[in-house]
Amino acid sequence: MSVEEQRLILKYADEPSYTNDIACYIKHGGYEELKKAIQLKPEDICKEVLDSGVRGRGGAGFPAGMKWKFLDRKSGKPIYLICNADESEPGTFKDRQIIHKDPHQLIEGMMISAFAIQAKLAFIYIRGEFFEGYKILERAIEEARSKNLLGDNILGSGYSCDIIVHRGAGAYICGEETGLIESLEGKRANPRIKPPYFPAALGLYQCPTIVNNVETLCDVKHIIAMGAKAFSEIGTPGNVGTRIWCVSGHVQKPGYYEFPCAAITLGELIYEVCGGLLPGRKLKAVIPGGSSSKILRADERFKGKLKDGTEFDWGIEDIPMDFDSLAAVGSMSGSGGVIIMDDSTDMVEALANINYFYAHESCGQCTPCREGVPWMKKITTRMCSGNAREEDPQMLINIADQIAGRTICAFGEAASWPVQSFVSKFRDEFEAKAKEQELLRKQGLETSKETTLI
Amino acid sequence: MDLKQTTLDKIDRLVPRYPDKRSAALPLCHLVQEDQGYLTNDSIEWIANRLDLEPINIAEIVTFYPMLRTEAPGKYQVRVCRTLSCALSGAYKTCKQFEDAFDCKVGSTSDDQLVTLEYVECHADCGRAPVVMIGEKEYTGVDSEKAADLIEQIKNGTVETE
Ligand SMILES: Cc1cc2nc3c(=O)[nH]c(=O)nc-3n(C[C@H](O)[C@H](O)[C@H](O)COP(=O)(O)O)c2cc1C
Ligand code: SF4
Ligand code: FES
Numbered sequence: 001m002s003v004e005e006q007r008l009i010l011k012y013a014d015e016p017s018y019t020n021d022i023a024c025y026i027k028h029g030g031y032e033e034l035k036k037a038i039q040l041k042p043e044d045i046c047k048e049v050l051d052s053g054v055r056g057r058g059g060a061g062f063p064a065g066m067k068w069k070f071l072d073r074k075s076g077k078p079i080y081l082i083c084n085a086d087e088s089e090p091g092t093f094k095d096r097q098i099i100h101k102d103p104h105q106l107i108e109g110m111m112i113s114a115f116a117i118q119a120k121l122a123f124i125y126i127r128g129e130f131f132e133g134y135k136i137l138e139r140a141i142e143e144a145r146s147k148n149l150l151g152d153n154i155l156g157s158g159y160s161c162d163i164i165v166h167r168g169a170g171a172y173i174c175g176e177e178t179g180l181i182e183s184l185e186g187k188r189a190n191p192r193i194k195p196p197y198f199p200a201a202l203g204l205y206q207c208p209t210i211v212n213n214v215e216t217l218c219d220v221k222h223i224i225a226m227g228a229k230a231f232s233e234i235g236t237p238g239n240v241g242t243r244i245w246c247v248s249g250h251v252q253k254p255g256y257y258e259f260p261c262a263a264i265t266l267g268e269l270i271y272e273v274c275g276g277l278l279p280g281r282k283l284k285a286v287i288p289g290g291s292s293s294k295i296l297r298a299d300e301r302f303k304g305k306l307k308d309g310t311e312f313d314w315g316i317e318d319i320p321m322d323f324d325s326l327a328a329v330g331s332m333s334g335s336g337g338v339i340i341m342d343d344s345t346d347m348v349e350a351l352a353n354i355n356y357f358y359a360h361e362s363c364g365q366c367t368p369c370r371e372g373v374p375w376m377k378k379i380t381t382r383m384c385s386g387n388a389r390e391e392d393p394q395m396l397i398n399i400a401d402q403i404a405g406r407t408i409c410a411f412g413e414a415a416s417w418p419v420q421s422f423v424s425k426f427r428d429e430f431e432a433k434a435k436e437q438e439l440l441r442k443q444g445l446e447t448s449k450e451t452t453l454i
Numbered sequence: 455m456d457l458k459q460t461t462l463d464k465i466d467r468l469v470p471r472y473p474d475k476r477s478a479a480l481p482l483c484h485l486v487q488e489d490q491g492y493l494t495n496d497s498i499e500w501i502a503n504r505l506d507l508e509p510i511n512i513a514e515i516v517t518f519y520p521m522l523r524t525e526a527p528g529k530y531q532v533r534v535c536r537t538l539s540c541a542l543s544g545a546y547k548t549c550k551q552f553e554d555a556f557d558c559k560v561g562s563t564s565d566d567q568l569v570t571l572e573y574v575e576c577h578a579d580c581g582r583a584p585v586v587m588i589g590e591k592e593y594t595g596v597d598s599e600k601a602a603d604l605i606e607q608i609k610n611g612t613v614e615t616e
Binding site: 078087088089090091092093095096121127128129130131132162164166167168169170171172183184185186187188189205246247248249250254255256287291337339341345350353354356357360361451452453454 | 471472473474476477478479480481483484505507511514515518519520521522536537538539541542543544546547574575576577578579580581582583587590592616
């Protein structure tokens, strides 16, 4: 590999002698930051996190320190901290690595964060399918409790806080923070409308609540370890710290790779880090930030201006891997799930696969999402079974346009963006397929062919 | 409904940890399902009772969350991830292989009750696709060779499920 990873969060995780028990973690300097943190004033920790500029790793990239600042402290109600370990955005598998290989790092990050926001109780909402991860976390929490690193009067500081690991049960929408909160309250995971239900004001049990992703909470530990200034010097202004990119699909070496933000380009990630495409294959498209982010076409030119005014003119391989660059090319870094597709991929089938997912996962509360997403699935499914109609590509766009922006939660966008971007960027393929099938049907010929992605 | 003493102990430890009892609804569904294999009307009423809720409060979550079951599964529950990364790596082919081997359409239980075969959505291990869960155990990189191996192990009862 000519481009070397620079790991912060996963620094030890894959060392052969590193184990996920507390003795090993402490041997590697673990829990020193928690000891340091409880000597500080909670508001000083919040300020460090704010000054670091760290942005959330769960999807939206919202600055964590800013979110913490929005906490309603005047209400006098108890404050809760929730770690979002639902990891359900297709293409994402970074939180799994942390939970399995370095659970104490997460617990330490959580306890520092809990102390900083003065949480009364903390939760880890973990997806139900992580059977092993759940057991690992339960054990790790017991280990930490027995050393008084969580629970009552932590290390004699007078501050008490426990962690409850709460298991989901297979619903993607539990990753959306207000859906997660409803689920944690023992209900269906129907997201709440914002405003007024911003968790920082009206969250769990209508109390002020902070929801952060696993990776974000681990970053907090490192911010305390190195200080806000040093942390903010990793990456570029506005894109600080490292990101764990999860690469899947058509590359030689799929996997997770950690780099400072903007340290590599998408091309380097594909060709140098992941060993390139399979023999004889060419790159066709990339979904850069989990299946809901907009697709990038391999032969596109991306032109525009960055936030700081610099003009860019990039091919797909030149795009720096960070929050702002991926946003500037019309997509997003999202949850860090990079899905690579080579020229063997049928784009209609790939979209049909994605639409199947979203139709399955809509919570059903809002009409545009509950009805519209299954319609989009129905259309792409018929396009794969030989029953495409000429109007289908445009109809897909029309439906997606009527969902996005008209729903309670961002699932509406998550389901529409793939449709809008696939159809507009690969319109030729969608139209050709629709035309061909119409024609064959008219001639009374067999229209369906074997599919691989749906 | 007869729950094992260990399950009852777990439930008694768990419920008081939550600031609001209702939060224990989903964990209790998990625990009762693990104990009984699936959730019946009786178990739904029992859970509601235990948490001072109405049965509908439990029934509505049982029908919402895909991992909660109201029917007995086969001896082995085989869940094939079909989402994009796994599909790009051949998950549909893998699934077909299971269908053929057990004469069981995905979404159903084989006549001999040996396997329940299901599609599931992304299991967050897409770098090692295709992903298949058997019981609580995850298998990765399940290409046709590995699938044939697993099928054999299911048939002779040696496959690991946790
Ligand atoms: C449909 C949907 C699914 C989501 N799934 C996840 C998820 O699986 N994990 C996660 O951390 N955030 C997920 N999010 C983002 C959360 O709502 C929330 O913004 C995030 O947990 C905040 O953490 P962060 O600020 O640390 O990123 C999802 C959002 C939406 C709209
Ligand atoms: S957008 Fe979809 S998932 Fe979100 S609340 Fe509405 S119906 Fe539910
Ligand atoms: S797509 Fe199968 S594990 Fe993610």
